[in-house]
Amino acid sequence: xxxMTIDKSGPTRKVKYGxxxxxxxxxxxxxxxxxxxxxxxxxxxxxxxxxxxxxGSAEISAATNPWWVxxxxxxxxxxxxxxxxxxxxxxxxxxxxxxxxxxxxLISVPAAFALARMKFWGSATLATGVFLTYLIPDxxxxxxxxxxxAVFGDLTGxxxxxxxxxxxxxxxxxxxxxxxxxxxxxxxxxxxxLDEAAIIDGASWFQTLTRIFIPVALxxxxxxxxxxxxxxxxQFLYPLVFTTSTDQLVLPVGIITxxxxxxxxxxxxxxxxxxxGAAPPLIIYAFLMDYYIAGLTAGATKG
Amino acid sequence: xxxxxxxxxxxxxxxxxxxxxxxxxxxxxKSMSAFLMTLPLILLIAVLVIYPALYSVHLATxxxxxxxxxxxxxxxxxxxxxxxxxVVKQSCIFAISAVIFKALIGFIVAHFVHxxxxxxxxxxxxxxxxxxxxxxxxxxxxxxxxxxxSYSAFNYTLSFFGIGPIPWTGDAMWARFSVILVNVWYxxxxxxxxxxAALKSVPEQLYEAAAIDGANWWQRIWYVTxxxxxxxxxxxxxxxxxxxxxxxxxxxxxxxxxxxxHTHIFATWAFRVGIEGSDIPLGASVSLFMVxxxxxxxxxxxxxxxxxxxES
Numbered sequence: 001x002x003x004m005t006i007d008k009s010g011p012t013r014k015v016k017y018g019x020x021x022x023x024x025x026x027x028x029x030x031x032x033x034x035x036x037x038x039x040x041x042x043x044x045x046x047x048x049x050x051x052x053x054x055x056g057s058a059e060i061s062a063a064t065n066p067w068w069v070x071x072x073x074x075x076x077x078x079x080x081x082x083x084x085x086x087x088x089x090x091x092x093x094x095x096x097x098x099x100x101x102x103x104x105x106l107i108s109v110p111a112a113f114a115l116a117r118m119k120f121w122g123s124a125t126l127a128t129g130v131f132l133t134y135l136i137p138d139x140x141x142x143x144x145x146x147x148x149x150a151v152f153g154d155l156t157g158x159x160x161x162x163x164x165x166x167x168x169x170x171x172x173x174x175x176x177x178x179x180x181x182x183x184x185x186x187x188x189x190x191x192x193x194l195d196e197a198a199i200i201d202g203a204s205w206f207q208t209l210t211r212i213f214i215p216v217a218l219x220x221x222x223x224x225x226x227x228x229x230x231x232x233x234x235q236f237l238y239p240l241v242f243t244t245s246t247d248q249l250v251l252p253v254g255i256i257t258x259x260x261x262x263x264x265x266x267x268x269x270x271x272x273x274x275x276x277g278a279a280p281p282l283i284i285y286a287f288l289m290d291y292y293i294a295g296l297t298a299g300a301t302k303g
Numbered sequence: 304x305x306x307x308x309x310x311x312x313x314x315x316x317x318x319x320x321x322x323x324x325x326x327x328x329x330x331x332x333k334s335m336s337a338f339l340m341t342l343p344l345i346l347l348i349a350v351l352v353i354y355p356a357l358y359s360v361h362l363a364t365x366x367x368x369x370x371x372x373x374x375x376x377x378x379x380x381x382x383x384x385x386x387x388x389x390v391v392k393q394s395c396i397f398a399i400s401a402v403i404f405k406a407l408i409g410f411i412v413a414h415f416v417h418x419x420x421x422x423x424x425x426x427x428x429x430x431x432x433x434x435x436x437x438x439x440x441x442x443x444x445x446x447x448x449x450x451x452x453s454y455s456a457f458n459y460t461l462s463f464f465g466i467g468p469i470p471w472t473g474d475a476m477w478a479r480f481s482v483i484l485v486n487v488w489y490x491x492x493x494x495x496x497x498x499x500a501a502l503k504s505v506p507e508q509l510y511e512a513a514a515i516d517g518a519n520w521w522q523r524i525w526y527v528t529x530x531x532x533x534x535x536x537x538x539x540x541x542x543x544x545x546x547x548x549x550x551x552x553x554x555x556x557x558x559x560x561x562x563x564x565h566t567h568i569f570a571t572w573a574f575r576v577g578i579e580g581s582d583i584p585l586g587a588s589v590s591l592f593m594v595x596x597x598x599x600x601x602x603x604x605x606x607x608x609x610x611x612x613x614e615s
Binding site: 255292 | 334341344345348354355356411419425434439441444459460488492497500551552556569574583587591593597600
């Protein structure tokens with residue numbers, strides 16, 4: 001009976017009897033062929049990063065086949081990982097991302113719980129408003145924010161521009177709305193009976209959140225955490241605007257402003273730096289792919 | 304007996320009254336604690352999103368030194384500049400063509416992945432989503448190196464087919480093509496994932512019914528798949544339109560707006576004018592031109608979401 005499956009991809013108009021499985025095989029072969037093409041297209045830049053990062057500077061400027069390493073060397077990695085400047089960028093990025101993820105979760109999880117469960121005056125409007133803020137892009141806000149923080153510095157004497165920790169105030173504007181939005185979706189999908197039972201048993205709202213909602217919505221929580229981390233690690237525009245001193249830069253800006261000196265491109269080191277900068281999100285993705293994809297699709301399919 | 308019954312009645316009433324008071328307290332506590340729980344969110348949005356958005360409207364009406372109110376002066380100045388119209392044109396070309404190609408490629412690839420046996424889909428999906436995972440600033444550097452004028456690995460490969468060295472980022476038309484190509488490379492996986500999720504939600508019976516009715520694969524896509532996926536396609540395209548229109552990283556790193564401002568889009572030009580040229584009011588005016596398209600897309604997305612909210 002299993003051979004009776006309905007053919008979904010091959011053409012059926014000109015079929016002869018008995019050719020269905022042959023059509024299916026051909027459709028599958030074409031699928032693999034095109035998927036291979038697209039996979040090559042997708043993986044060429046990261047592959048080329050890896051190839052270049054293993055080359056010495058002599059080989060990079062040599063006229064040999066650029067797609068292959070003839071004398072692999074780790075000198076680029078050694079140079080970057082022993083350079084205080086690069087490690088500083090890495091630490092700045094790591095600190096900013098970790099603190100921003102924590103702050104985002106502390107703000108968005110209680111807010112999502114309140115908006116999903118504790119209906120109060122204006123809660124529906126607020127939920128929609130949160131979603132709308134997610135649609136406001138960083139490239140619209142960077143100029144007024146820059147001016148705002150400069151004015152704030154002049155008024156109070158607290159200088160925030162050109163300090164890495166200014167990013168801790170700005171990144172949550174990118175992460176909190178989306179995380180709140182997907183957490184509202186996850187919390188709303190939890191059956192009402194569950195928290196009603198908890199309330200009847202005498203649990204407070206806070207206990208309902210920590211004992212019931214957070215454990216049940218853990219996949220959503222992980223997806224939101226991954227999203228917040230990826231966004232804060234990858235953000236480029238805000239650090240480019242707000243930080244200029246080399247010891248305050250985060251990784252993406254640091255690589256671009258310090259490794260490119262005028263017209264001199266040290267490609268071996270740039271590619272090594274780019275690969276190391278891409279590594280944390282890639283590693284997270286490799287281990288938590290399903291959560292990553294859940295977070296990606298939740299934004300539009302939930303709510 | 305009567306006395307006892309009365310007693311128990313009274314305690315019951317007292318208990319009920321106490322419960323009512325307790326309930327009222329709880330309600331008051333509930334709305335109060337709900338408000339406190341959302342307060343950080345409200346503050347964040349009000350101070351760091353709504354206020355700057357309004358502030359940028361105010362900034363756009365000031366002169367360069369930010370000492371004098373000039374009304375629409377900045378906008379009048381922009382309308383007279385050729386570069387501004389170049390930016391408007393390029394922003395539209397960039398966003399529209401990139402979104403169309405992302406949507407098409409995403410749709411096609413999602414179908415191919417869907418065709419493959421279920422146990423192998425994970426592997427392919429994993430590989431095809433890599434461009435979306437790498438921070439765009441990092442992957443654009445790899446593209447910049449692939450496009451390098453003297454050591455371009457693409458030109459090396461193409462030279463075997465007799466295709467001369469292509470000035471990927473040096474010539475205006477090619478530079479426009481390159482920024483769109485990199486944007487498509489980065490954004491297509493997102494469409495692929497969304498469409499794949501939508502494809503999996505189409506009930507199998509619909510295809511079986513269509514196959515019994517003698518529909519060919521094109522008719523099945525046109526009459527079954529597309530109508531079932533219409534919502535997801537619309538919302539993904541609108542999302543992507545917003546993100547692509549507001550793109551900064553890719554253009555900034557790949558061409559920085561060059562050659563001769565031909566690849567500048569609103570965000571990169573606003574940065575050039577406002578931050579690098581330290582004319583903050585003019586930069587604010589430039590970035591405000593993104594608002595109309597964002598607003599239109601946002602209204603459509605919102606309508607879709609409230610519609611679905613009402614259905615459920």
